[in-house]
Amino acid sequence: MKVLEGIKVLDFGRFIAGPYCSALLADYGAEVIRVDRVGGGEDRFIVPVTEQGEGALFLQVNRNKRSMTLDLDSEEGRDIVRRLVADADVVIANMPPRTLASLGLDYESLCRIKPDIILVAANAFGNSEAVRDRPGFDGVGQALSGAVHIAGTPDQPQKAMVPVVDFATAFSCALGTVLALYERKRSGMGQEVSASLLCTGLNMASGALIEEALLGLDRAATLNRASSYAPSDIFKAKDGWFITQVIGRPMFKRWTQLVARPELLDDPRFADDRLRGEHGEFLSEVMSAWCQDLSQAEALAQLERARIPAGPVNSPREALEDKTIEAANLIHWMDYPGAPKKVPIFATPVSLSRTPPEIRTRAPLTGEHTDEILAGVGYDAQAIAGLRLRNVI
Template sequence: MQRSLENVRVLDFTRVLAGPYCTMLLADMGAEVIKIERPGAGDDTRHFGPFQNGESGYFVYLNRGKKSMALDLKNPHAITAIKELVKESDVVVENFRPGVMKKLGLDYESLKELNPSIIYTSISGFGQYGPYSQRPAYDLVAQAMGGMTSITGHPDDPPTRSGASLGDMSAALYAVYGIMVALFHRERTGEGQLIDVAMTDSIFALLENNVMRYTVDRIVPERIGSRHPISSPFDIFQAQDGHVVIAVANESLFEKLAEVMNQPELIKDKRFCLDSLRTKNETELKAIIETWLSGYTVAEAVEMISKGGIPCSPILTIRDVCEDEHTKAREMLIQVDHPMAGKMKIPGNPVKLSQTPAIIKEASPILGEHTGQVLKDVLKWDWKRLQDLEEQEV
C-alpha cells in the first residue's frame, strides 16, 4: 500500500517536543525523516524518563519511524554534507531559537539558493519576527503568554498550566498543517516557501470564543473552573463515588436531561428555561443536579444520561484510557519493538485514512544509526570519504 507522503524527504533538526512531534506525524504517513542529532548526546529527550532498558520512552514515542544522523553542526564538513542533503530533500524542519540556523548558514535564504523548491519550517516560542522573537520559551511560557493560563483553573486558585503541553503540541499540529499546504502549493507551482510557527500564536489560536468575548463585548474572560462560560449545565458534577461530566449546550439537551432526572418542571422554570438563564443561575442548577446525582454511582449516572442522548462521561485516568476497549479498537495504543528497549506501547496516530492510513512499524533510531547509510545511499559518498569524516570527528 502506497503511503501519502512516500518519496517526501524531511531533514529534521528538531529536538524535545514541538518539532519532533511534527516530524513524527510526517513519518507516520510515509515521509523519510532524517533526524540530525548531536554526536554523543543526541536529542535532549534521549535523556528524559521514563526509561526501559536504559532507553527513553519519551524519545521512542516522539521519534518513531525516523532515521538518525549524528553530525557536529559546528564542523564545516558536516555543514557541507547537510547542504548536499538539502538538494535532495523536500522539507526542512527546525526549532532552534531564531537566528541560530542563520549563524550556521542553514537558514531559509541560504538553503533556497541550493534548492528553490525546499519547504523550510521554523517552530519557535514567539516566531521569527516581532518584539519577543528572541525570547526563549518552553510550553509553560507559551501557555502564559498566549492567554491560556489566565483562563485555566478555578476562580479562587492560582492560574494553572494545562495538564499537557498544548503550546508544543498545537505548534506541531499547525506546522504539519503548514507543510501539507506548502506541499500542495509546490505540487502546482514548483515553488517552496518558509513556514513560521510560534507556540504563543498557536495557543492564542486555540482560545476560540474567549478572544471574541473580548473583541466584541470587551469582556476579559477569567478562570471559571471546568464549566462553560456561556452554556449550562456544562461542567463536572459530584456523584456518589466520583465525578461525572455533563455537557448541555442547547434547549433540547436540557429537556432530555430533565426527563432523565424525572424533574420535567425544570424545563419551564424561569431560572432555567433558556441557556443564558441557566448560565446566570448556574450555581443553583448545579446544586439541583448534584442532589440528584448523590443517589447514583458514576457508572449508573453515566449509563442513564448517555441513554438519554446527552453528552456525558466519567473522568478517566491515564490508566483507564490506556486499558479502555475504545482506545484499543481505535488503535490509539500501539506496540513497537525497539532494538534496545524491547517492546513498548506508545500512542498511535489519531488520523484514520481509508486509503493511505498511518503505518507505524519502526521504533525510534539509535543515535547516529543511519549516518553512513544516508550519506552513502542519498549522496552516493564512498566508504573512504565516510572514514575521513569519522577521523575528522564530524
C-alpha cells in the same frame, strides 16, 4: 502508494512541534531523517523510560524516522548538511530565526543549496522582529493566550498538564508543509512555512478573547465549570469522577428529565446557554446531587441513554485500560530496545480511507542510521570512519 512517498524530510526539530510534524508526514510515507546532536539531543531524555534514557514523548513523536548524529558547528558537519539538503524536499527546524541563521538553516541559506526547498520553522512568538528570537515553551503559549487565567480558580491559575499548544502547532506545521508541497507542484518553487506557539495558543483561546473584546465580562476562573453553558463540569460519583457537557436547549431538556427536574426547562434563569452558564453553580449542584449515590458506570450509562456527552476522568493507568479506547484501536504496542515492556504509540489523529497512515517503525536510537544515511549521499566506509574519529558524527 503512500500519499507522501518519495518526499524526503530533514528533521532538525526538537521537543514536540517540529518532531511531531515530521512524524505525521512520516506516517503518510515521507522519508524522514532526524538529525541528532552527537550523543543525542536534549529532548531525547525528558521523562526517561528506557535503559538508555529515552523519554516518553520522544518515543511517540519520533516513530517512522531514521536518526543520524552530526556536529552542526563543524565545517565538515555543515558540508554534510549541504549534501543532505540538496537531496531533500523539506527541512523542519523549530528554532528562533537567529539560531536558524547561525546553523545555516535559514530559508535564504537553504535556497542557495536547493532553490525549491521548503523550510518549516515554528518558534515561540512569531517572526515579528520584536519577539522572534525569544525562547518559549508550550506553557508560555498557554499562559499568554489567557487560557491559564480562566482555568483553575481565581486564587490558583492552572495550565493544561499536557502540551496542547505544542501538539496543535505541530498539526498546523504538518498542514502548512502539505500545502507548500501542493503549491510547489504548480509553481516549482519552495517557500517557508511559519507557525508559533503564541499564535496557536491565541487561536485555541479565541472564543474567550473575542467574548472579552466585545462584551468586556472579565471572566474569572471557575475550575472545571464552563462559563457559557451548563451543566458542564466534572462530577463525583460514588467510585470515581466523570465529565459531562450539556449544550443547547434540546440537550438541556433531556438533562432535566434525566435528573427528574423537568420544571427547570421553563425556568427563566435557564432560558438559553448564556443564562445557564451564569447559573452554572446551581445546575452543577443539581447534577452532583443526582450522581452522588450512583456508581461512575451507572451515571455514565444513564447519560449515554439520554444522549448527553460524558466520559470518565481516567488516570493515565485507567486510560491505557479503558474499553472505549481499546475498542477504538488507537494504540500500537511496539518493542523498543531497553524498554521494560512494550511501548504504547498512539495512532495518527487523522486518517484517509484509501491511503491510510501507518506507524511502521519505532523511534530510532541515537545515530542508529548514520552510516547508511551518509552512504546514501556519497560517503564511503573510510570517509565515514574518519568523520566518526573526528567526532563529526
